[in-house]
Amino acid sequence: QVRLTESGGGSVESGGSLRLSCEASGYTARRYCMAWFREVPGEEPQFVSSIDTDGTTLYGDSMKGRFTVSLNNDENTLYLQMTSLRPEDTAVYCCRLGFTCISYFERGPRTQVTVSS
Numbered sequence: 001q002v003r004l005t006e007s008g009g010g011s012v013e014s015g016g017s018l019r020l021s022c023e024a025s026g027y028t029a030r031r032y033c034m035a036w037f038r039e040v041p042g043e044e045p046q047f048v049s050s051i052d053t054d055g056t057t058l059y060g061d062s063m064k065g066r067f068t069v070s071l072n073n074d075e076n077t078l079y080l081q082m083t084s085l086r087p088e089d090t091a092v093y094c095c096r097l098g099f100t101c102i103s104y105f106e107r108g109p110r111t112q113v114t115v116s117s
Contacts, residue, residue, distance in 0.1 A: 002097065004109070006021065009113050017084075023076060031054075033101035034096065035101065036048035036092050037044070039092045040091045048062055048063055049063060051069045051071045085115045095114075
């Protein structure tokens, strides 16, 4: 059974950094895509970043230059290094797993990121 386990969320002041991790277990495909989305109550989920096993990355516009996504293929672990964090980055962050970066079939339990001004 596929399972995603997230870690690394927390609280930080504006301008600070956090690193999120998402480990996928029970999944043995050689090619896949993993992504981060974030959710704020009352709003649609917002795409943050994605990376596939070819190393192709995508970022949401407000994350470019501040966030860096990476994937450890051997450990099936997705990372998101977030720097220069802003209060508007405050959200629940959720990792997702898919065969491609077009659609995802599994999501993690979510982790809270809070950025204070």
